[in-house]
Amino acid sequence: MAARVQRALETPGLCPYADDPYAVSLHDISERFRSCATPVRVRRFAHAHHAWLNGVTWQIANRAGGRMPGLDDYLTMRLHSAGGEPTYAMLEIVNAAEVPAHEMDSPAVTALTEMAICVDALDNDRHSLAKGAARRQTDQNVFTVLTHHHRLTEQQALHEGIALRDRVLVRFLDLREKVMPRAGRELRRYLTDLGHGIRGNTEWALRVPRYLSPRDATTAPGDVTAPETPPFTETPLAEGPPTHHLPTIGWWWDDLA
């Protein structure tokens, strides 16, 4: 099914799977993209969507097999399964500002995109923590991975998970500042909006029933109310490269600028 939906997205013209409502919907979106964006941007979105479907497949396979991945594998999977890739691939379409390929595919910009996705994914893990606990879910998230494989208490895992997220965000801000001065107009727009995406993701989490209804995702607007002024801090819990051995993301701290 996933493959047909993906192929529908990639196929210009008539929807190839007219009897599949998911394929038809995604094809409709892709045709709208084609009508307002260049083939480069549409293709980037298609690649991103493909990677997302694969990440989700991996996540479902883990769940079906009762496998709790290690932290490094979890992060590799989560970079794809979180849905950040297609979300951020829409920035260029919405802004009508195409980042030239030599900038977009550079290691620094690739890493910055992945970092933004990683922060979002770890934030989502945190936002769904209350719900997971209320429903006694032991699904894969950065905290269950840490308690499972690193013999941490829930409190320790919470601290480690947030520290990891803060490390990535600090590195994102640091590297972005280094890349900005020699970035073209479209890339500056894109990198700025990656940051908006990180902020937007937490804003969104304060409002959606998905996180505010611990027992039932379909109860709207949710039986938990987010604080009107959520607490925040200017001080990261940790900075610098991760202390765990995490080769899938460790290279983000290399000299990429």
Add this chain to the structure above:
Amino acid sequence: MAARVQRALETPGLCPYADDPYAVSLHDISERFRSCATPVRVRRFAHAHHAWLNGVTWQIANRAGGRMPGLDDYLTMRLHSAGGEPTYAMLEIVNAAEVPAHEMDSPAVTALTEMAICVDALDNDRHSLAKGAARRQTDQNVFTVLTHHHRLTEQQALHEGIALRDRVLVRFLDLREKVMPRAGRELRRYLTDLGHGIRGNTEWALRVPRYLSPRDATTAPGDVTAPETPPFTETPLAEGPPTHHLPTIGWWWDDLA
């Protein structure tokens, strides 16, 4: 495992999975590519490799589940599982000639790349037919798909499969001729080499033990000798859009030039 190998390919610098011989080998190849090709070309190869691994996963899942896909699904799968994407993504690296993104991602060039892969895949199906028959394999290929789902005899399926392959090759040649006059230097080189790839694939098939040893793939140089002058024809078995309902490839016959 596939995900780690893929991540090794995507990670610049030290190999993230030093104890995995497949990851180390592919990472070594990617570092060589990085030393001689631009990030755009390396990223295109990485995307192609990702898609290939997914296609193979799909194929293996079908085999494990005893599923014989329909012809349209089979073609979608085969476009990825055949390995043509990473092969053709190396053209730009070998030629040191990068096709600009607005040309590479255009519907016409996307379709031409897929058509070349499709012809190669169907040729491979045909080359391995003798072997499959000798080993009584009933694995997924265009002929078993046709006999299974379209109630054709083996002889009819052979005719239909070759006719489909010829239709795609004729369309490839036709569309390529239309695209060439307004293609830049690098795109002309790329499109020419897609054609060389189709020819090279059949040349290769005449020599490899894989096809020449019907009973045992490891017997070299093979207990069947290819004819010194293989017969060939200038006349395709069929032309025009496929007569079967094949939405995954049907759009190749749209006005893309």
